[in-house]
Amino acid sequence: MEKILFNEFEIRNNVKQLGEMISTDYKLSDTIVVIGILKGAFMFTSDLVKNISVPSLIDFVEVKSYKGTESNGKPELTKDLTISVQGKDVILVDGIIDTGYTLDFLIKYLRSKGANTVKTAVLLDKKCKRKVPVKVNYCCFEIEDKFVVGYGMDYLQLYRNIPYIKEL
Ligand code: IMP
Ligand code: MG
Numbered sequence: 001m002e003k004i005l006f007n008e009f010e011i012r013n014n015v016k017q018l019g020e021m022i023s024t025d026y027k028l029s030d031t032i033v034v035i036g037i038l039k040g041a042f043m044f045t046s047d048l049v050k051n052i053s054v055p056s057l058i059d060f061v062e063v064k065s066y067k068g069t070e071s072n073g074k075p076e077l078t079k080d081l082t083i084s085v086q087g088k089d090v091i092l093v094d095g096i097i098d099t100g101y102t103l104d105f106l107i108k109y110l111r112s113k114g115a116n117t118v119k120t121a122v123l124l125d126k127k128c129k130r131k132v133p134v135k136v137n138y139c140c141f142e143i144e145d146k147f148v149v150g151y152g153m154d155y156l157q158l159y160r161n162i163p164y165i166k167e168l
Helices: 008-025 042-049 101-112
Strands: 004-006 032-038 056-067 070-079 089-097 117-125 138-142 165-167
Touching: 004 008, 008 042, 008 117, 008 138, 032 042, 032 101, 042 056, 042 089, 056 101, 070 101, 089 101, 101 117
Parallel strands: 032 056, 032 089, 089 117, 117 138
Antiparallel strands: 004 165, 056 070
């Protein structure tokens, strides 16, 4: 039997709240840059930005470090930014933070590209799996050490189109 962790209703509610928090926190910014991490964050990024009322530039990067269900700890940028982040306030969006290697790598990368500030927004936080410290500024749900799929997240590239989140 399939084990649904978060249904569409719960996801929609929490994503909306996160978008509203971001809108409040950045209400004085003239523009922000929202960067989704492909492919896992494509659905979350799309729903999140619909709930952000601050003028937003939207971009995507792609990072790979996973083989099956295990991180190899060495993230690699496989698709770069197409928008300049120089002097900009950036929100980096991932579907899930696990070891932290991906976000740690990208935060440093964005700083090296001259971003003014970099904050992180994640749908799911697997806190117990962290190997490097990363500040998670906005989070929808904390989860235990379970491999999850759906709402953009995959196992061997499958299940991304499931509109809710379930245990593999
Ligand atoms: P980290 O670098 O270990 O923090 O992992 C972040 C990336 O690992 C995410 O962007 C996902 O692509 C992938 N990932 C980690 N845990 C899961 C999971 O439970 N299901 C699907 N992908 C996961
Ligand atoms: Mg993956």
